[in-house]
Amino acid sequence: MPFIEIKNVSKRFNDVDVLKNINMTVDEGTVLGILGRSGSGKSVLINMLRGMKEYKPDEGQIIYTVAICPDCLRVEPPSMENKTCKCGGKFETQRVDFWNCDRKIFASLRRRISIMLQRSFALYEDDTVIDNVIKSIEGRDEEDKMYMAIDLIEMTHMTHRITHIARDLSGGEKQRVVLARQMGKEPMVFLADEPTGTLDPQTAELLHQTLLEGVKNKGTTMVITSHWPEVMRTLSDYVIWLENGEIIHEGDPETVVQTFLDSVPLPEKIETPDTGEPILELENIKKHYYSIERGVVKAVDGVSLNVNEGEIFGIVGLSGAGKTTLSRIIYGLTEPSSGKIEMKLGDDWIDMTKPGPLFRGRVKPYMGILHQEYSLYPHRTVLGNLTEAISLDLPAEFAKMKAIYVLKAVGFDEKYASQLLDKAPDELSGGERHRVALAQVLIKEPRVIILDEPTGTMDPITRVQVTDSIRKAREELNQTFIIISHDMDFVLDVCDNASLMRGGKILKTGLPEEIVDDLTAKEKNKMLKKE
Numbered sequence: 001m002p003f004i005e006i007k008n009v010s011k012r013f014n015d016v017d018v019l020k021n022i023n024m025t026v027d028e029g030t031v032l033g034i035l036g037r038s039g040s041g042k043s044v045l046i047n048m049l050r051g052m053k054e055y056k057p058d059e060g061q062i063i064y065t066v067a068i069c070p071d072c073l074r075v076e077p078p079s080m081e082n083k084t085c086k087c088g089g090k091f092e093t094q095r096v097d098f099w100n101c102d103r104k105i106f107a108s109l110r111r112r113i114s115i116m117l118q119r120s121f122a123l124y125e126d127d128t129v130i131d132n133v134i135k136s137i138e139g140r141d142e143e144d145k146m147y148m149a150i151d152l153i154e155m156t157h158m159t160h161r162i163t164h165i166a167r168d169l170s171g172g173e174k175q176r177v178v179l180a181r182q183m184g185k186e187p188m189v190f191l192a193d194e195p196t197g198t199l200d201p202q203t204a205e206l207l208h209q210t211l212l213e214g215v216k217n218k219g220t221t222m223v224i225t226s227h228w229p230e231v232m233r234t235l236s237d238y239v240i241w242l243e244n245g246e247i248i249h250e251g252d253p254e255t256v257v258q259t260f261l262d263s264v265p266l267p268e269k270i271e272t273p274d275t276g277e278p279i280l281e282l283e284n285i286k287k288h289y290y291s292i293e294r295g296v297v298k299a300v301d302g303v304s305l306n307v308n309e310g311e312i313f314g315i316v317g318l319s320g321a322g323k324t325t326l327s328r329i330i331y332g333l334t335e336p337s338s339g340k341i342e343m344k345l346g347d348d349w350i351d352m353t354k355p356g357p358l359f360r361g362r363v364k365p366y367m368g369i370l371h372q373e374y375s376l377y378p379h380r381t382v383l384g385n386l387t388e389a390i391s392l393d394l395p396a397e398f399a400k401m402k403a404i405y406v407l408k409a410v411g412f413d414e415k416y417a418s419q420l421l422d423k424a425p426d427e428l429s430g431g432e433r434h435r436v437a438l439a440q441v442l443i444k445e446p447r448v449i450i451l452d453e454p455t456g457t458m459d460p461i462t463r464v465q466v467t468d469s470i471r472k473a474r475e476e477l478n479q480t481f482i483i484i485s486h487d488m489d490f491v492l493d494v495c496d497n498a499s500l501m502r503g504g505k506i507l508k509t510g511l512p513e514e515i516v517d518d519l520t521a522k523e524k525n526k527m528l529k530k531e
Contacts, residue, residue, distance in 0.1 A: 001065050001078070001095075002025035002026060002027055002065065003026055003027055003028040003064070003065055003066075003077060003078060003189075003221055004025065004026040004049070004062070004063070004064055004065075004189070004221070004223075005025050005061070005062070005063040005065075006022055006023060006024050006025070006045075006049075006060070006061075006062055007023060007060050007061045007062075007063065008021055008022075008023060008059060008060035008061070009021070009022040009023075009045075009048070009057045009059065009060035009061070009062065010022070010057065010058050010059040010060055011041075011044055011048065011055065011057055011058050011245075012058055013044075013427060014423070014427070016419070017245055018041045018044050018245050019041045019044055019045060019048075019057075019245045020244075020245045020246045021059075021060070021246075022045065022060070022245075022246075022247060023247075024240060024247070024250070026221060026223065027221075028077050028078060028079060028221055029077075029219045029220070029221055030221060030222075030237045030238065031216050031221075031222040031223075031224065031235050031236050031237050031238075032222070032223045032224070032236065032237070032238055032239075032240070033224055033225075033226065033231070033232040033235065033236030033237075033238070033239040033240070033253060034046070034223065034224070034225040034226075034239075034240055034242060035225075035226065035227065035229075035232050035239055035240070035241045035242070035256060035257065035260055036225075036227065036241055036242035036243060036459070037227060037243070037431070037459035037460075037461050037462060038227070038429045038430065038431020038432055038434075038435075038459050038462050039428075039429045039431065039432050040242040040243055040244060040245065040429075041242050041244075041245040042193070042194075042225035042242055042429070043193050043194075043225065043429055043430065045225075045242070046115070046191050046192075046193045046223060046225055047115075047193075048062060049062060049113070049189070049191055049223060050110070050113055050115045050191055051098060051099070051106065051109070051110045051113070056099050057099060061097050061098075061099070061100070062097075062098040062099060063095055063096065063097055063098065064095075064096045064098055064109060065078050065093065065094070065095050065096075066078060066093070066094060066096060066109065066188075067079070067080040067081045067083070067091035067092065067093055067094075068091065068092055068093075068094050068096075068105065068108070069085035069087060069089040069090070069091055069092075070089055070090075070092060071085065071087050071088065071089030072085060072086075072087040072089060073104055073105060073108045074086070074087070074108065075105075075108045075109050075111075075112045075188065076091060076112070076188060077188045077221065078093055081093045086139070096109065112187055112188045112189065113187055113188070113189045113190075113191060114182040114183070114185050114187035114189070114190050114191065115182070115191040115192075115193070116178060116179060116182050116190075116191070116192045116193065116195045117193050122178065123166040123174060123177055123178065123181075124166060125165075125166050125167040126165065126166070126167065127165070127166055128162070128163050128164060128165060128166070129153060129158055129161050129162050129163070129164055129166065129169070129177055130146075130149050130150070130153060130162050130163065132166055132177055132180075132181060133149040133152055133153060133177065133180045133181055133184055134146065134149045134184075135181075136180075136181035136182070136184035136185055137149065137184045137185070137186075138185070148184065149180075149184065150162075152180040152183055152184055152214070153177075153180055155180070155183075155210055155213060155214050156176040156177070156179055156180045156206070156207075156210050156214075157176065157206050157210070158173065158176050158177060158180065161173055172319065175195070175196075175207065176206065176207065176210070179195070179207060179210055179211075179214075183210075183214045183215065187220065188220070188221065189220075189221050189222070189223070190215050190220050190221070190222045190223075191222070191223050191224075192211065192222065192223070192224040192225070193224075193225050194225055194226055194227070194430055195207055195211070195224070195226075196208065196226070196228065196231065204228075208230075208231060208234055208235065211224070211235055212234065212235060216235060222235070224236065227431070227459030227460065229257040229260065229261060229460075232253045232256070232257050233253050233254065233257055236253045237253075238250070238251070238252070238253070239251065239252070239253045239256040239257065240256070241256050241259070241260055260460075261460070263461070264460040264461055264464065265461065265464050275308040275309060275310045275311040275496065276308055276309035276310050277308065277309060277344075278306045278307065278308055278309070278344065279307060279308060279309040279343060279344045279447070279448065279480055280306070280307040280330070280341075280342070280343050280344075280448060280480070280482075281305075281306050281307075281340075281341070281342045281343075281349075282303055282304055282305050282306075282330070282339065282340070282341050283304050283339055283340040283341075284302050284303070284304055284338070284339045284340070285300055285302070285303045285304070285326070285329060285336050285338075285339035285340075285341065286298070286300055286301055286302055286303075286336060286337045286338045286339055287299045287300040287322075287325055287326075287329060287334065287336050287337050287504075288301075288337045298503075298504045299322050299325040299504055300322045300325050300326050300329065300336070300504050301322070301503070301504035301505050302339075302505060303322075303326060303339075303501075303504075303505065303506050304506070305499055305506060305509060307448075307480060307482060308480075309344075309447075309478070309480055310474060310478050310479075310480055311480055311481075311496050311497065312470060312471070312474060312480075312481040312483065312494055312495045312496050313480075313481065313482050313483065313495060313496065313497055313498065313499075314482075314483045314484075314485060314491040314494075314495035314497070314498030314499070314512060314515075315327070315482065315483070315484050315485075315498065315499050315501055316485055316486065316488055316491050316498055316499070316500055316501065316515060316527065317486065317500060317501035317502055317523075318486060318502075318523060318527070319486065321501040321502050321503065321504070322501055322503070322504040322505075323452075323484045323485075323486075323501055324372060324452055324484060326484075326501070327369070327450050327452050327482065327484045329341070330352075330450060330482065331367060331369045331450055332352055332360045332363075332364060332367075333369075335353075336353060339353075340353065341353055343363050343366075343367075343448065345362065345363055345366065350362055350363045365446075366446055366447040366448065367446050367447070367448045367449070367450070368441040368442070368444060368446035368448070368449045368450070369441065369449070369450040369451075369452070370437055370438055370440075370441045370449075370450070370451045370452060370454060371452055372452040372453045372484075374434070374437040375437075376425040376433060376436060376437060376440070377389045377425070378424065378425055378426060379424075380424075380425075381421060381422050381423060381424060382403070382407075382420045382421050382422070382423050382424075382425070382428075382436055383399065383400065383403050383421040383422065385425070385436060385440055386399075386402075386403045386406065386407075386436070386439060386440055386443050387399045387403065387443075389440075390440060390443075390444065392443065392444060400421060402443060403417075403421060403439075403443065404417045404418055404421070406439045406442050406443045407420060407435075407436070407439050409439070409442060409469040409472060409473060410435040410436075410438050410439045410442070410465070410466060410469050411435055411462050411465030411466055411469060412435065420432075420436070431459060431462055434454075435462065435466070438451070438454060438466070442473060445477055445479070446479070447478075447479060447480060448479075448480045448481075448482065449473075449479055449480070449481050449482070450481075450482045450484065451470075451481065451482070451483050451484065451485075452484040453484060453485055453486065453487075454466065454483065454485070454490075455485070455487050455490050463490060464493075467490065467493050467494045470483075470494055471494065483495055486527055487527065488512075488515075488516065488519070488523075488524075488527035488528050489528060491512050491515075492512045492513065492516070495512050496511075497509065497510065497511060497512070498510070498511075498512045498515050499515075500515050500518055500519070516528070
């Protein structure tokens, strides 16, 4: 008998069908992969399996076949039938209609299901890494908790941060601690919703290995959603492909993944336009920090480069190369230790290293940035996020027209873009929120736009749409783009020129194809993902 049965499940939000008559089963100890583009219904299904309040099916059933101790109501996988519980009772098998069962059994079931959400960094911010992990472990004495926490931290490659405060960690490090915490709960079912979607390939690979060693190889039942084909191939035993809330293909990972990849269109081939004169010049930019543990850290170490007007310029490198720090310096969020940055505005070159309305303040309205850790205003609609929330004061009808135009530019069709306007951010998928955040930058029509890892949560089809929209924005609005990325395939598709960054330094600048020739074997492995 299957461990999990999903029977005729449908779900609507605001009269929009997001899941349509879904049927599938999951056996104990197996890994089900759910593949699909942004907005296909993956996250809705994973939250439904966890029992999240807003995700109760409108139709159909989620049935768990489990072993339950009648004395303490502890829940275990069905293989524990007739075995003795810690309380002394004996486990009995039951088929539980998850969303229509006794409240106490529902709560007991939920406690045995761990979920790792995309872009979730939910930690005790003032506690150390090890304290965060210890707090997730139950049913053991203090010494056992300590040793188990150390093992989990080692498994997630976080031993170098074991005594660091959670709020001081990077996004990728927080994600690894979240994973350690979820594994510390020793769940009978592990749910992972795009667990590596926002991470660079190097950090993502660490998490993949951890899920392989700490979840799959231990026989824990897992359901994982992703738009990364390699995640499906590495971790899944069986894959379903969701599209517009329906299962359109299912089977072994290799077959389903290849069919999915065959559906991904190629970016439009266009002639590279002639770019203008330099609009941004950096000369010998440095940013040095002092760390008690590491001494002087040269995050950016003598960077010089020119970006031309109308150019799409890439800055590529692995995590820790200094890319994000450099982007923050260019935008004026981080002060350089030394060096010169100038941007051309009209006929004037403006010194960006100087604050004030005649210098950096004069330029900032003409620049836009999409941070890697972007966020939308949760209590405003999509339309509000694209207008009032960013002080864009427009007449109502014109605001709607402009919002729909820019949403189309980031890959939404016109009908769906119109439907999005009245939705709140938490009604969107992770990839949809990412595209709205990109639209929030584009709608102000800045002259220079910095995009820090713009493809992090995007499925392959959406990546192509965003590639085309960036080119379209350059062509129609004469915008200049600086793309900060570890995704060399995206840079090859969209950028005119690029610089390779390593250890805070620019090693080479040229055509993206020329940059590939200078990548190390490790960089090629981590930055080139094309099948």
